[in-house]
Structures are given as C-alpha cells and as structure tokens.
Amino acid sequence: MPARIPCEFFLLRYVPDAVKNEFVNIGVLLREAGRVETTRVKLTRDWSRVRCMDPDADTALLESMEAELATRIRDGGYASKPAMQLLEESLSTGVQMSEGRGALAESVAAEMEQLMRLYVEPVREKKARRVSGRAAIVNGMRSEFERAGVWDLMRKRIPASEYTRPGDPLRLDCGYRFAPQSVRDGAPDLDGGAAMERGMVRIFHAVSLEGDLEAAKVLSYSAARLRAGVERVERAALDLAAVVEPLRSVTGDDSEAADRYRFGVETMEEAAIRVVTLSDLARVAETARRELRV
Known part of the structure; x- marks a missing residue:
C-alpha cells in the first residue's frame, strides 16, 4: 500500500x-x-x-x-x-x-x-434537482477544464470593462493567454514585426440558448469592442468562444425552439464568435492543456 x-x-x-x-x-x-x-x-x-x-x-x-x-x-x-x-x-x-x-x-x-x-457540499436528496441553462454549461466548462488540469491556470469572471469601457457590467466566465508556436519559435508576424510581442487570448463564456436569447445578443454586441480592446491592452489576438447546449437538448421536437436556437448561433457567428457545444468541451480542454503546456 x-x-x-x-x-x-x-x-x-x-x-x-x-x-x-x-x-x-x-x-x-x-x-x-x-x-x-x-x-x-x-x-x-x-x-x-x-x-x-x-x-x-x-x-x-x-x-x-x-x-x-x-x-x-x-x-x-x-x-x-x-x-x-x-x-x-x-x-x-x-x-x-x-x-x-x-x-x-x-x-x-x-x-x-x-x-x-x-x-x-449539501446533502443531496435521492432525486436531485436538474441543473439547466447557463448554470449547467458553466459547471460543464469547469469540470472539463479541471479534468485537463488547466482550470487553476485560467482567469475567471474576466471584467469586459478592462477591454471595452468603464461601466461595462459584462463578466466573461474564463480564459487564458498563450503564445502560438510561431511566436515561441521567434517567427516574424505578417506585418514584419516581432512576433514575440504578440500572442493569443482565448475567452470562453457560457450562453444558454434555452429560452431568452438576450445573452447571445449581448455577447455579439460586445465582440468587436472586446477584440479591439484585447489587441490594444494585451497586444494579442482574441479568440472569443460561446459555449452552448447541443441543439437536441434544448429543442427536442419543438420547431420554434429550434428556430430560436439557430438564430442565437447565427447571431454570434456573424459577430465572429466561435460557437462550441457542451459535447465539444473535452476537445477544447485538451487544446487548452497543450497550449498551456500542462
């Protein structure tokens, strides 16, 4: 033993x-x-x-x-x-x-x-209440990032006001900065500058497409300002990802719910937001593990 x-x-x-x-x-x-x-x-x-x-x-x-x-x-x-x-x-x-x-x-x-x-942790009843919506997505994100060993290396509840303007109430769930391989190797960037001064910031935010789509519209509205702010403050490019539920888990056979879901996804993608589902999180967390060299 x-x-x-x-x-x-x-x-x-x-x-x-x-x-x-x-x-x-x-x-x-x-x-x-x-x-x-x-x-x-x-x-x-x-x-x-x-x-x-x-x-x-x-x-x-x-x-x-x-x-x-x-x-x-x-x-x-x-x-x-x-x-x-x-x-x-x-x-x-x-x-x-x-x-x-x-x-x-x-x-x-x-x-x-x-x-x-x-x-x-509180003692659970035999029949536990189902966690749904944004809370379920946040729990899923944390679990996968913890499993990959990167959760403690990430920033949490990142104030958007750091990159947009004072007073912005939005807080983004989690993210990290890393240097792409070309930067670590000292390769020049496309503008001929020193790539060593640049990097990539990945930010993940849970967006539930079950019911109200306000969160999807808020994130889409903020995306361009966040991207410009990360470029200005961090001297880095931003990969902004919205984590959503899989289509079937939200809509079932409800065609109106399916239309709302697609509207939310398309709205975010038009704002150059990468949309990933809970089922993609294991792959996303594995990428984070490699990029943070854990």
Missing part, C-alpha cells in the same frame, strides 16, 4: 453576522504538511445554503474569491509573507478561515474532493 501524504486543511466559512457567529462552510484550503507551495483552494458551486442564511449574499463576489486566492498562491506571494496571513488578507470581511486540521491523504486531489463532500 502506498504511503499516505500528511496534509493540513482549513475550512472557508461564510459568516454574514459576526455577532451571531452563524456560518456556512463554502470551501476548503488544503496543502501538504510543511509545503506551502502545494496549497490548493476550492469553493462550492452550490450557493443555496448561503442564500438560505443570507438572501442578499453577493455570491458573484464569493465565486471570484477562489480565483483570487489561487492566483496569489500560484504567483508565490507566500514567499514574502506567511501563507496564512496572505490568504487571510485576501478574504472578504464575510468570510473566515477555520483553524488547521491534520489529514492523511492518498493524493491531494482525492483528499480535496473527500473534504468537499464531508464539510461543504
């Missing part, structure tokens, strides 16, 4: 009222004992218990916290400050971290899933 790995874990808790000190566990921070650089963090995808305790909870802010913590860990902030101090400074005032506890793990990844099941 392989030797187990000594680990230390901390629970992240949402505490809306410090006086009452009532809380809900929302995530886990896990690391190998004595190895700060192995620290991993994962937050729940189901905010139903948080909303039950605090209907006004800013779950979008809580979701973005995972990416912020992972970025600080990945960028090596622990080298200049004690890791726990750094992470505590990153937490919002409504989130607290428990005292550390010990664990023996077969692997860090497997232990993370076990701790999430034990302490964070």
Whole structure:
C-alpha cells in the first residue's frame, strides 16, 4: 500500500453576522504538511445554503474569491509573507478561515474532493434537482477544464470593462493567454514585426440558448469592442468562444425552439464568435492543456 501524504486543511466559512457567529462552510484550503507551495483552494458551486442564511449574499463576489486566492498562491506571494496571513488578507470581511486540521491523504486531489463532500457540499436528496441553462454549461466548462488540469491556470469572471469601457457590467466566465508556436519559435508576424510581442487570448463564456436569447445578443454586441480592446491592452489576438447546449437538448421536437436556437448561433457567428457545444468541451480542454503546456 502506498504511503499516505500528511496534509493540513482549513475550512472557508461564510459568516454574514459576526455577532451571531452563524456560518456556512463554502470551501476548503488544503496543502501538504510543511509545503506551502502545494496549497490548493476550492469553493462550492452550490450557493443555496448561503442564500438560505443570507438572501442578499453577493455570491458573484464569493465565486471570484477562489480565483483570487489561487492566483496569489500560484504567483508565490507566500514567499514574502506567511501563507496564512496572505490568504487571510485576501478574504472578504464575510468570510473566515477555520483553524488547521491534520489529514492523511492518498493524493491531494482525492483528499480535496473527500473534504468537499464531508464539510461543504449539501446533502443531496435521492432525486436531485436538474441543473439547466447557463448554470449547467458553466459547471460543464469547469469540470472539463479541471479534468485537463488547466482550470487553476485560467482567469475567471474576466471584467469586459478592462477591454471595452468603464461601466461595462459584462463578466466573461474564463480564459487564458498563450503564445502560438510561431511566436515561441521567434517567427516574424505578417506585418514584419516581432512576433514575440504578440500572442493569443482565448475567452470562453457560457450562453444558454434555452429560452431568452438576450445573452447571445449581448455577447455579439460586445465582440468587436472586446477584440479591439484585447489587441490594444494585451497586444494579442482574441479568440472569443460561446459555449452552448447541443441543439437536441434544448429543442427536442419543438420547431420554434429550434428556430430560436439557430438564430442565437447565427447571431454570434456573424459577430465572429466561435460557437462550441457542451459535447465539444473535452476537445477544447485538451487544446487548452497543450497550449498551456500542462
């Protein structure tokens, strides 16, 4: 039997009222004992218990916290400050971290899933409620990118205002930047400039074509500004991809629903947005793994 790995874990808790000190566990921070650089963090995808305790909870802010913590860990902030101090400074005032506890793990990844099941994820009824629409697409994206080992390397909830104009409320689900092979090899670009100064940004955004097509139209309206902004800010080309449900899962035998679905796809493609379905995600994630050289 392989030797187990000594680990230390901390629970992240949402505490809306410090006086009452009532809380809900929302995530886990896990690391190998004595190895700060192995620290991993994962937050729940189901905010139903948080909303039950605090209907006004800013779950979008809580979701973005995972990416912020992972970025600080990945960028090596622990080298200049004690890791726990750094992470505590990153937490919002409504989130607290428990005292550390010990664990023996077969692997860090497997232990993370076990701790999430034990302490964070709500107990499911035998007949689980079907997740549909944008939430189902976002969950599918995250699962495939995690399986490919690239989720922690990607930016999440990217503010469109970084590339369009101040006040733009759109936040794009996830993305990454990479250098195409020709750039890594130092080949000149088509304009004769230095290709080493350029790269490619891929951004993925979940768009449900089940029912209202407003999200498809918003993304299409924003595409040209996003493309110009990425060129200006990142000195890179933009590949903007909308991830949608497969046609059959949305429309069935409903011809009107099929017409709406095709309208949404064509609207985005006319704006030079690449449209991929949930069934394409394994291939998309594998491409990301190669481009990020994982």
